[in-house]
Amino acid sequence: MIRLGLNIDHVATLRQARYRHESDSAHAEPDPVPLALLAEKAGAKGITVHLREDRRHIQDHDVRRLRKQIKTVLNLEMAVTPAMVAYALKLKPEEACLVPENRQEITTEGGLDLLGSERRVANAVARLVKGGIVPSLFIDPDPGQIDAAARIGAPCIELHTGAYANARTAAAIRRELERQWAAAEQAHALGLQVNAGHGLHYRNLAPFIETVPHLHTLNIGHSIVARAVEVGMAAAVKEIVAILKAKAQVKAKARK
Structure with a gap:
């Protein structure tokens, strides 16, 4: 079955709206760490956090506590900088996803441009691999970017699904699904593990x-975080896991 990784960043975004200057105090809420633990119990197979250079949501103390307390996989999203590579090597998450960062964006917009930064990204990937961390590259479903990921030596990519999530017409949705399909086939043929994310939700997940x-x-x-406001974190995660399980059963029957 496809694994669910919960990105817990938006819990911290809500906390920072009120407790920006005292996020590590006892009364700062909501706390992303206990909610991440609830998500694990509900079926999430990993917790993703983006420790941005400007520390706009997730903070260093959040990451340290998650590293100590979660039982599944910690996936650290990070910029491709010497400082963040050094941070990851000290923290030792199981996985690290290299992403672009723009100080003006609200959330990550678009994938890495590997064609313009192969040497820099390859150096970061090599250092992470040597440190026992599985690196992935957050890229658009573009053939040139996927070829570059393979040349760089990354074992894994994460396909940026934003264009699919933002598509509104049937033709646009079909076009973006075709791009994602082709990208996944190409990556798999090159020996890359295929992850995906950005903008996936309860309504667009099944077709994807x-x-x-x-x-x-x-x-x-x-x-998931938005849904958790209505039904609680455990229920929100279980609803996504149920979709993944249902589709896994359909595929298993189709193979028989």
């Missing part, structure tokens, strides 16, 4: 996993 092959992990954040 019905169409796109070779998926290992889906990293979903905003949709």
